[in-house]
Amino acid sequence: MKKDQVTEAAISMAKSAFSAIPFAGGALNEIVFDYRSRLKHNRLNSFVELLSAFFTGHPDIDPERLKTEEFSDLFESVIRRVLQTKSKEKHLRYRDILTRQILYPASEIESAEICLELISTLDxxxxxxxxxxxxxxxxxxxxxxxxxxxxxxxxxxxxxxxxxxxxxxxxxxxxxxxxxxxxxxxxxxxxxxxxxxxxxxxxxxxxxxxxxxxxxxxxxxxxxxxxxxxxxxxxxxxxxxxxxxxxxxxxxxxxxxxxxxx
Known part of the structure; x- marks a missing residue:
């Protein structure tokens, strides 16, 4: 079975399990699969708007800078954390870490990862x-x-x-x-x-x-x-x-x- 088929099967089983819970089953299904999905989508859209504002102000950025393995790893790490918080302040800090790597690709990814973790846990x-x-x-x-x-x-x-x-x-x-x-x-x-x-x-x-x-x-x-x-x-x-x-x-x-x- 392919990975996406396994995922779909797991989601289906989870929905069935929640539906079996008296009174609250439907609400739990909505929270986990509908509400959370919309929430993460909105958070991602808000973050994309912040990134768009940066690129609008820096039209001369070389797209090749975005294709490096280091930036790709950092971007994935940032997005994972963006989806976990509604804080606009944290989103701005995440955006700034990404843009710093774009502007100064020689900066240490390891330091960025440590700082990302601190930002995610500190208010x-x-x-x-x-x-x-x-x-x-x-x-x-x-x-x-x-x-x-x-x-x-x-x-x-x-x-x-x-x-x-x-x-x-x-x-x-x-x-x-x-x-x-x-x-x-x-x-x-x-x-x-x-x-x-x-x-x-x-x-x-x-x-x-x-x-x-x-x-x-x-x-x-x-x-x-x-x-x-x-x-x-x-x-x-x-x-x-x-x-x-x-x-x-x-x-x-x-x-x-x-x-x-x-």
Whole structure:
């Protein structure tokens, strides 16, 4: 028996089985074979419209790029996921991954597959949470070296200050200058500390309009997928778990990928 004949036989058997269910049999048949078929058809049509808009804006695309084995595998993978979701946001991200491969065929298919899987399992709130962690990490990376330079200067000046204090009368002028410089640098450090603190509003659930339980679930999910890491344990005076989360290298690469495809 040919493959299509086997499929038809299986569908026929399933329809018969559903029909045997009292009261609900007809409804189940409609859901599984009629409604689901229409649903997938509509989702596919919506996705095709998104692709059409891309090709309309890029009339010079070489059709040969669409005939490669790599693109064919990726296209099949994308379509399979398109049919499984009604999310317009996910469809747009899927479209962007496909179009990136069309525009830059040298990009890694393996990375695209990993990102497709993440997109299919993460909702937009999860991605927003990742993006806020990225924003904080970027600002922190710019601020912390400057703050550390000041802290090093304060330490050196402080050591010199303590040495000179042993003979205060002799070094009174120099001690006064050191004291002024230390206080000035301490004030600058405090400004940096306040800036870093204000940047961390995203660490609270209300920043995203979530409950504490919902936010914790998101962070635990992202942690389990290797996108976030908990750096707070043992470093912030006994902070609670899943509070001082940071984006991992894998998380950065994922955001880079979807940012490049947007």
């Amino acid at each position: 937009e709130m999860a991605i927003k949470i990742l993006q806020e962690h990225h924003v904080y990490g970027s600002h922190y990376a710019a601020i912390n070296p400057k703050r550390q330079v000041l802290l090093d200067k304060i330490k050196i000046d402080g050591e010199q200050f303590n040495d000179l204090k042993r003979d205060f009368n002799t070094h009174q002028v120099q001690i006064g200058k050191l004291d002024t410089r230390i206080k000035k640098n301490q004030a600058k450090v405090e400004v940096y500390n306040t800036t870093v603190l204000n940047l961390q509003k995203f660490r609270e659930a209300e920043f995203f309009g979530l409950t504490d339980a919902e936010y914790l679930y998101y962070k635990q999910t992202l942690y389990a997928k290797g996108l976030l890491i908990d750096k707070g344990i043992g470093t912030h005076g006994g902070s609670k778990t899943f509070h001082y989360m940071w984006l991992t290298e894998f998380g950065e690469r994922f955001l880079d990928f979807i940012r490049l495809t947007s």
